[in-house]
Amino acid sequence: MSSVRSPWSPRLPLDAAARPYRNWLTERRSLTARWQRASGAFRVEPVRQCLAAPLADERERLALPPRRPAWIREVVLYCGGTPVAFAHTAASASPRGPVAHWLRRLGRRSLGSLLFSQPGFVRLGVDYAAIDHRHPLHAALCRHVPGAGRGQGHYWARRTLFAHGRQRVVLTEVFLPAVLHF
Numbered sequence: 001m002s003s004v005r006s007p008w009s010p011r012l013p014l015d016a017a018a019r020p021y022r023n024w025l026t027e028r029r030s031l032t033a034r035w036q037r038a039s040g041a042f043r044v045e046p047v048r049q050c051l052a053a054p055l056a057d058e059r060e061r062l063a064l065p066p067r068r069p070a071w072i073r074e075v076v077l078y079c080g081g082t083p084v085a086f087a088h089t090a091a092s093a094s095p096r097g098p099v100a101h102w103l104r105r106l107g108r109r110s111l112g113s114l115l116f117s118q119p120g121f122v123r124l125g126v127d128y129a130a131i132d133h134r135h136p137l138h139a140a141l142c143r144h145v146p147g148a149g150r151g152q153g154h155y156w157a158r159r160t161l162f163a164h165g166r167q168r169v170v171l172t173e174v175f176l177p178a179v180l181h182f
Contacts, residue, residue: 006057007129008159015130021156024175025128031077031085031173032112038182039079044110047144048074049103051093055136058090058170061161069093071100076144077110084179086141086148086155087111091169099167111171115162121169124161130154131174141174152177 012018012025027034035042054062054070062070073089089111091099102114115121131138132154142149157174 007131007135008057008127009129010125010127013128013130013156018130018156020180021175024179025156025158028123030112030116032110033116035077035079035084035182041078041080043078044108045076045078046073046106046108047076048072048140054090054170057159061159061170062090062092062168064092071103073103073106073111074140074144075110079178079182082178082181083145083148084176084182086137086145086174086176088137088140088172088174089169092167097165097167099164099169103169111169115169115171118164120164122163124163124168126161127159129157129159131157137172137174145176148176 012022018025032042050072051069052072054064054072058070064070071091071093075087076083077085077087089103091103093100102118106114138149138155141155155174155176157172159170159172162169162171
């Protein structure tokens with residue numbers, strides 16, 4: 001068991017710095033649809049998609065045994081030319097079923113386009129966190145989003161667990177400051 005305390009909590013952050021992000025953190029409908037309405041020029045830029053080790057907290061949420069890989073997908077979400085979020089998805093590769101197949105075929109479409117159009121997906125819970133340099137997603141974010149990390153101590157994020165039958169999907173959305181303009 002790791003001695004590092006998880007930053008995730010089912011409680012919405014009370015921090016004053018989180019207040020401007022509350023509408024994004026608590027959105028229950030499709031963020032994709034919201035961004036499309038706000039900018040008219042929403043796009044998804046895939047930056048990583050492979051079978052790999054999930055993060056420790058994802059492994060727990062997916063109920064995966066040690067050393068079992070998961071299907072990992074990372075994308076940067078843009079409104080016009082402006083990055084507004086970094087999304088990281090982990091899904092159990094077994095039991096075999098349609099979820100991994102659908103994820104492999106998403107391409108430049110958002111995961112939300114699948115979650116909100118495909119019958120059978122159920123939201124099992126949402127957790128919130130401030131992602132800083134100690135969390136592995138911070139490094140991925142800084143690697144794939146131009147200018148990320150400069151002068152920004154942390155980013156507000158939400159992690160949602162979805163189920164489709166016995167298959168599980170963990171979607172983490174890390175909101176960038178530019179999202180507040182939309």
